[in-house]
Amino acid sequence: EEQLEESGGGLVQPGGSLRLSCAASGFIFTNHWMHWVRQVPGKGLVWVSRINNDGSDTSYADSVKGRFSISRDNDKNTVSLQMNSLRVEDTAIYFCARDYWYFDLWGRGTLVTVSS
Amino acid sequence: ETVMTQSPATLSVSPGERVSLSCRASQSISNNLAWYQQRPGQAPRLLIYGASTRATGIPARFSGSGSGTEFTLTISSLQSEDFAVYYCQQYHKWPPFTFGQGTMLEIK
Numbered sequence: 001e002e003q004l005e006e007s008g009g010g011l012v013q014p015g016g017s018l019r020l021s022c023a024a025s026g027f028i029f030t031n032h033w034m035h036w037v038r039q040v041p042g043k044g045l046v047w048v049s050r051i052n053n054d055g056s057d058t059s060y061a062d063s064v065k066g067r068f069s070i071s072r073d074n075d076k077n078t079v080s081l082q083m084n085s086l087r088v089e090d091t092a093i094y095f096c097a098r099d100y101w102y103f104d105l106w107g108r109g110t111l112v113t114v115s116s
Numbered sequence: 117e118t119v120m121t122q123s124p125a126t127l128s129v130s131p132g133e134r135v136s137l138s139c140r141a142s143q144s145i146s147n148n149l150a151w152y153q154q155r156p157g158q159a160p161r162l163l164i165y166g167a168s169t170r171a172t173g174i175p176a177r178f179s180g181s182g183s184g185t186e187f188t189l190t191i192s193s194l195q196s197e198d199f200a201v202y203y204c205q206q207y208h209k210w211p212p213f214t215f216g217q218g219t220m221l222e223i224k
Contacts, residue, residue: 035213045152045160045203047213059211095159101207102150104171106159 002026002105004096009110012086016114020081022096022107030054033099034072034079038092039109046092050099051079064090086114118142118206122216128224131194137219139187139204148208151180151189154218155200163202164189191221199223 008020022034036048049060049070058070069082079096091114097103119142129135139149147167152160162171164180167187177192191198204216 044217045154045205045215047211047215050211050213061212100165101148102162102165102205103152103160104162104165106161108159 002098004098004105004107006094006096006107006110009094009112011113011115013116014086014088014114016086017082017084018086018112020083020094020096020110020112022079022081024077024079024098027098027105029077030074034070035097035099035103036070036079036081037095037097037103037106038090038112039095040092048094049081083112086112088114090114117212118145118209118214120204120206120214120216122202122204122219124219125217126220126222128222129194130224131196133194135191135194135221137189137202137221139182139189139216141185141187141206143209144184145206145208147183148206149180149182149187150205150207151178152203152205153198153200154203155197160203194221196223 003025005023012018033052035050051058051070055072067085072079093109095109096107098105121140123138149167151164154160168180179190181188199221201218201220203218
């Protein structure tokens with residue numbers, strides 16, 4: 001079964017850091033770009049970042065550029081999101097998603113709460 | 117940035133009814149549009165890609181149409197499990213990949 005599972009969410013103070021991970025299984029990981037998408041509870045979906053197959057090319061939303069960094073480990077079938085200088089407005093559920101240009105497979109998400 | 121606008125924000129409908137949801141792009145995106153369904157507490161699920169192609173396992177009552185800037189998701193006969201939030205998303209010009217703000221289908 002094709003699956004994505006996020007981990008690493010939690011409570012962090014403003015200005016702090018957190019690293020999210022997403023473990024992929026059931027498909028050939030290196031065939032796909034991967035993305036992070038976030039959602040403030042009760043609000044809409046917002047794209048955060050993407051990484052290509054071998055990790056050589058990345059893109060970010062303006063709201064996180066310079067603070068977040070996406071990476072992948074193709075030996076471990078994982079994609080990560082390093083989040084630094086976190087702000088209250090970064091509070092959201094973070095989903096990883098598989099790319100087929102559109103997002104055809106999603107994880108269940110991990111909640112990040114930025115609060116003092 | 118390509119802005120996606122969905123209407124209406126909320127739609128009250130009865131089971132068995134036919135419903136159409138609208139999505140408009142601020143510039144032409146050809147047919148590079150996807151629709152997602154999100155039930156409460158769940159991750160989004162891909163319904164439609166390429167504006168009109170159903171994803172694997174999606175029932176035939178879901179259909180998509182449109183190209184350019186105007187798109188429609190139609191559900192031919194609403195089932196109880198279809199009451200959810202629906203999002204459109206463009207993948208024509210990125211970054212960023214952009215979503216509409218969502219349309220909530222609620223039971224009348």
